[in-house]
Amino acid sequence: MELLTVCNPFWFKIDPALRYTRDVPAQPKMPPCNLYRFEGITLEVATMRLARGDLELALEPKSFRLLLFLVENRHRVLGKEEILRVVWAETAVSDNALTRAIAQIRDRLREAEANRG
Secondary structure (H helix, E strand, O other): OOEEEEEOOOOEEEOOOOOEEEOOOOOOOOOOEEEEEEOOEEEEOOOOEEEEOOEEOOOOHHHHHHHHHHHHOOOOOOOHHHHHHHHOOOOOOOHHHHHHHHHHHHHHHHHHHHOOO
16 A cells, blocks of 8 residues: 655754754654655545545544554554554543544545445
8 A cells, every 4th residue: 555645844843952853742743744645545634534536435533643643653563552642632432432433434435435436
């Protein structure tokens, strides 16, 4: 699967010690990107939009954040605890929340594949 990313070229700032630092939290480790494209799917970060062509694939905000986190960290293995900590931040949730979000993402991607035509 090929992944195209369109990243913000101004992802860094210079701190007083003249070191390059991200103007984002520690996660993700890559520069923040505005747009990801894979398998005909478009993931627009700024608008929290998931689509295949003109077909909007609605995701709940947490499911969108989970998909984005998975895409941004696609080159490494992620543990359940890390995913819950980053995506759900300071919210106490059960494993069921993660299971439900993954199921929603899978459903939307299946829907996109069915409409690929």
